[in-house]
Amino acid sequence: MKEPIAPWPGRFIDLGKLTMHVRSTPDGPSETGVFVHGLAGSATNWTDLMAELSDVITGYAVDLPGAGYSPPPPDNDYSVTGHARAVIAFLEHLVAERGGRPVHLFGNSLGGAVGVRVAATRPDLVRTLTLVAPALPHIVPRRGPARIAFSATPRIGDWVVSQLFRHMSPEKRVRATMAMCYADPSRVHPARVAEAVAEQRRRDELPYAGPALVESARGIVFEYLKEYAPWYANRGGMDGSLWRQAARVQAPTLAVYGLHDRLVHPRSAVRAARTFPDIRVVMLPHAGHTAQSEFPDVVAREFRGLLRHARVLEREVAGGRCA
Numbered sequence: 001m002k003e004p005i006a007p008w009p010g011r012f013i014d015l016g017k018l019t020m021h022v023r024s025t026p027d028g029p030s031e032t033g034v035f036v037h038g039l040a041g042s043a044t045n046w047t048d049l050m051a052e053l054s055d056v057i058t059g060y061a062v063d064l065p066g067a068g069y070s071p072p073p074p075d076n077d078y079s080v081t082g083h084a085r086a087v088i089a090f091l092e093h094l095v096a097e098r099g100g101r102p103v104h105l106f107g108n109s110l111g112g113a114v115g116v117r118v119a120a121t122r123p124d125l126v127r128t129l130t131l132v133a134p135a136l137p138h139i140v141p142r143r144g145p146a147r148i149a150f151s152a153t154p155r156i157g158d159w160v161v162s163q164l165f166r167h168m169s170p171e172k173r174v175r176a177t178m179a180m181c182y183a184d185p186s187r188v189h190p191a192r193v194a195e196a197v198a199e200q201r202r203r204d205e206l207p208y209a210g211p212a213l214v215e216s217a218r219g220i221v222f223e224y225l226k227e228y229a230p231w232y233a234n235r236g237g238m239d240g241s242l243w244r245q246a247a248r249v250q251a252p253t254l255a256v257y258g259l260h261d262r263l264v265h266p267r268s269a270v271r272a273a274r275t276f277p278d279i280r281v282v283m284l285p286h287a288g289h290t291a292q293s294e295f296p297d298v299v300a301r302e303f304r305g306l307l308r309h310a311r312v313l314e315r316e317v318a319g320g321r322c323a
Helices: 043-052 080-097 110-121 143-151 156-167 170-181 190-204 209-228 242-246 268-275 296-322
Strands: 010-014 019-024 032-036 058-063 103-108 126-132 253-258 279-284
Touching (some): 019 043, 019 080, 032 043, 032 080, 032 110, 043 058, 058 080, 080 110, 103 110, 103 296, 110 126, 110 209, 110 242, 253 296, 279 296
Parallel strands (some): 032 058
Antiparallel strands (some): 010 019
């Protein structure tokens, strides 16, 4: 088992209406990558992948509003659209700060759904899109999403989360989460477990931690309703369902799925391949829901292929303009 590196250092970024906590690799490569975590996650979910890619991109991993070290959003909007607006605000800030070039956007689970919405609505900010088990609606039920839907139920969800916080130790909650997200939890280094438990204890002391988790879960459920309940089709802003937006993504896209994912059904890979205009879909046979943590070297290798593809496309476009 490889000895893990420490989490990348973080700082708070003032974005006007909100503040976000961001962890970044040392400033080096001119290419910029932005990493968005999933439900109940944080910027540290990307530590190992950012290390693998630090020779080709300068990485920035955000804590979504109310997650990690980021304070809750002023408007208490934890929907996918709300999170997308927060990421767009950060991207606008970062792109301006780093010379105007769009970024390579990465998203896992909820962060993948956010990434799709950002790439579809602000193509000027996104050069490539890498999705790891994106939480896009899929009609085949899974045990994990069913639990999320139950936890997101008004009143019931708040009670369930409060009971978990009260009667289940931080270590047991972390172990349960890893058992759900990893194909083989024994692959998690003890140091990473200890980091996660310490973070969970810190989060337990924050009054907004429980509501942020429940409301973000409701945001995912709402996207399912927009996809499969016709009366929700035109609600929620930012132009409809995530799959319709996926069809409008202009950036070259990589989607990585795990065959043993207990949260996002692997069959979603088929729909992704048929929907995104320019996509490479990769199925990892031994991965679960968090391939960027389970097999960061493999995900990094696939991204390097995406980067080469994007550069070829850019040269072709530039050549066409010259001609």
